Amino acid sequence: MPPARDEIVAIIAQEARIDEAKLVPDATLASLDIASLDVVSVLFAIEDRYGVEIQAEDVASAETLGQFVDIIMAKVAAV
Template sequence: MPPSRDDVLAIISEEARIDPAKLEPSATLASLGIASLDVVSVLFAVEDRFGVEVPVEALGSAETLDQFVDVILSRIAAA
C-alpha cells in the first residue's frame, strides 16, 4: 500500500517538530518555520521509511506544504 498524505505529514511533523494541527496545506514552509535543514531531514526520513530518494532539487519551487507533500508523493509513486 503506497504511503498516504497523512503518512508524509506525520514525518514532516516529527522531523520539523511541528504540531500536526498546524500543518495546513496552504501554509508556506517559511510560515511553518521549516528551514532547509528540516527539509533535508524530512527527505532522509522519507528515504529511510519508503526506500525512495527525493533529491532536494526535485522540490523545485515548492513553497506550500501541499506542494511539498505532492512532490514527495509523486516521487514515491514513480519509484
C-alpha cells in the same frame, strides 16, 4: 502503493518538530519555519521509510506544504 498524505505529514511533523495541527496544505513552508535543514531531515526520513531517493532540488520549487507533500508523494509513487 503510495503512502497516504497523513503519513507524509506525520513524518514532516516529527522531523521538523511542528504540531501536526499546524500542517495545513495551504501553509507556506516559510510561515511554518521549515528551514532547509528540516527539509533535508524530512527527505532522509522519507528515503529511509519508502526506499526512494529524493533530492532537495526536487522539492525546491514547493512554496506550500501541499506542494511539498505532492512532490514527495509523486516521487514515492514513481518507485
